Amino acid sequence: VPPVEGRVLKTSEISHPLLTVLWISTDTHLSSHTSRCRQMLEESGSLGLRIMKMPAWAYSNIGTEKSGSAPARSKNSPSERLCQYVGAQLDAFLEDLDFTFTDDKDPTKNVREPLAWLQTVVFELNHPDGNEEASIAIWDMLVELLGARINHVRGGKGVPWMNLITYAAGHNFKSYEFREEVSHLRYIIDKEQHVNLLNSRVTPAKHSASTSTSPGTSATQLPSIPMTVVTSPSTGDPDKDPDVRQATQELYRKVQQAVQHWAWDCDDKDKDFPDYPYNALVSARIEKAYRSGALSVRVSDFHAVYFKDMMQRQIADPMKLRLVFRYPTPTFDTETQVRCQPQLLQEIRARNCVVFIGAGFCAPAGGPSWGKLLELVAQRGAQQEREDAKRKKLEAELKPAAEDSGVKRVSSLRRPSAQTHIARQTSAEIGADASEVKETSYKMDDVEKDVIKFVRHGDHTAYELAAQLLEDSMSTKLKEYISEELKVIERGRYFIKLRDKLLAGGYKRDMSDQEVKTYDQAMVMATRLDYVRCISFSAILTTNYSLELCTCDDGESCGLCRSSCPLSKNQPPYVDIIRSVNDNPDEIPVVQIHGSVREPGTIVLSREGYRNLLHTVPNYQHFLKSLMLSRTILYVGFSFTDDYLNEIRSDVMSMRKDNQTKTLGYALIPGKSESHCTYFRDHEGVVFLTWDDSQHGFGVLDRYLESILCLTQSVAALSMAKVILFAPSADDAARGQGD
Secondary structure: OOOOEEOOOOOOOOOOOOEEEEEEEOOOOOOHHHHHHHHHHHHOOOEEEEEEOOOHHHHOOHHHOEEOOEEOOOOOOHHHHHHHHHHHHHHHHHHHOOOEEEOOOOOOOEEEOOOOOEEEEEEEEOOOOOOHHHHHHHHHHHHHHHHHHHHHHHOOOOOOOOEEEEEEEOOHHHOHHHHHHHHOOOOOOOOOOOOOHHHHOOOHHHHHHHOOOOOOOOOOOOOOOOEEEEEEOOOOOOOOOHHHHHHHHHHHHHHHHHOOEEEEEOOOOOOOOOEEEOOHHHHHHHHHHHHHOOOEEEOOOOEEEEOOOOEEEEOOOOOOEEEEEEEOOOOOOHHHHHHOOHHHHHHHHOOOEEEEEOHHHHHHHOOOOHHHHHHHHHHHHHHHHHHHHHHHHHHHHHHHHHHHOOOOOHHHOOHHHHHHHHHHOOHHHHHHHHHHHHHOOOHHHHHHHHHHHHHHHOOHHHHHHHHHHHHHHHOHHHHHHHHHHHOOOOOHHHHHHHHHHHHHHOOOOOOOHHHHHHHHHHHHHHHHHHHHHHOOOOEEEEOOOOOOOOOOOOOOOOHHHHOOOOOOOOOOOHHHHHHOOOOOHHHOOEEEOOOEOOEHHHOOOOHHHHHHHHHHOOOHHHHHHHHHHHOEEEEEOOOOOOHHHHHHHHHHHHHOOOOOOOOOEEEEOOOOOHHHHHHHHHHHOEEEEOOOHHHHOOOHHHHHHHHHHHHHOHHHHOOOOOOOOOOOOHHHHHHHHOO
């Protein structure tokens, strides 16, 4: 068997192992479409590129031997020969990988962790004669063999840190049949699915017990690996065909995202490899924490990575540290972006800044999105209407019998009596009643279908239509249902306590996936609440109905619990909010401008409700305008899709003089283009601090808040820093007085 091409990763030749990218082509040569991606990988100091090609004889009748989705493997057939060839190639490749890395418990010992240095596998689908059917057949076989060997080597634990990318160039790869074949492959999982990287380690006992399965056999359950498929309409020249060029650019972005990894400053004397990459498992754990907004992440029982200063520190002695780097895309520099906005920092130091919190800020609390909430309420309303109709039908059936027995006032029959009657019916009678009820047409059933259709459309206008439809159909019940759905979300104090508990005990490897996810979200949410309380904001406005901003134990003493809503019986003290400046973070006023679950009647969610709130509630519109004119607003997690708030801001902009250039506010918002930022800065008075969330996740929001805190309060800036105090002598001090 010929050796695998590419950089050979052997610890005897380099100072430390490299993260490996396996590139498999279904052709005898590599396409020019992928040359830019491969060049990026070869130039990386932490990545090793390994290339595997198919032999020329691999395509002999391979496309005619398909049985189902994989080639039939009769004895001495081309498929069987190719299977043996590829299997030998993969075995040689896996044996070449460095399987060891430092044990968390004892840094002086190395433990075997299979495939810990294999990060990404790229499949390149092309054929010298344009036989795309044969390429798909070979691709199916390659994936099956790779999955079987991963199961064998990993003992069924899978490789959740690894990425699979398929690039297919050809007309048939854009077809519906190819997409269907990809969607039914067993090794594809949803990229948004939560992966527990703590339980991905293979213990020696489990590994040795599971190696009895032959690596050449098909596994019963292939490991869960994220799959990305990029298709090109043809094999033409990217410089001449814009569609092909777009596909190759997308492949470059996908590969760049897949090979994101972390390294630490290991050896300054090593010119070729000064940075020591973390293995793929640990690197994936760091990347996940970075994108989610965590302050730090443990990489072993003795070390942790802190994102504030990009350092790896010893937990026992934080002053023993090493620099940490992210490749190929570096971390987003929020501090530089914030320093470019001195007016914002000045307004915060002067306690003249109001924070405006939207739904995105409280996303780690685990509540439903706006669209999901509307769906839940519509489903509940339809279910309640069906139950009411069934109860009325039973009451109507019981009424004649009650009149015959002389019972009066049957019309006031209580619901428990009807439920008792249902419980006494036979199962056949219940089934008959259910079928009859199902045949009846209900108004809320149609409303539910329309709401789901609007929500699935995904547009803000469609959301407003769905909310208005629900309000017209359900009246006061709508607000009650919303309140009940959102009351299950924990208060902010719960996340703070959970965070403190985790910091005291740390993550346990026997935690379930749901426990790890809960702790991860609690860490981020608790930290965001700390930022809001520690940054010198003069007031907090929020469009959220729920109580994630409550940080007190008794539910009465924090600013949120003492506040009221615009539609409350006692309106918020608008004048005091505008004028007051309070140094106690627990006494900062909080206004839920769209209502609260504590008072369901104050909730506003439809366009008509917003209109009434703006034009019929005394002083509300004047309060918002005065606040925007007199204070600087920092929007956090706000989407700028509320039309009436945009209208108020436009009115405030029209009040400015022609030569007045005061910025009304700033916004931490992801994914905005340069032209979008320019428009809002010049015409809406709002400066966007944005970032590419596809490259950095939503955790940059937390980095921005951390930078704002450190640049406005010296105490926060000096946390975890070594401070050198210089005490000059009396003579030095005297000489310095004249300077």
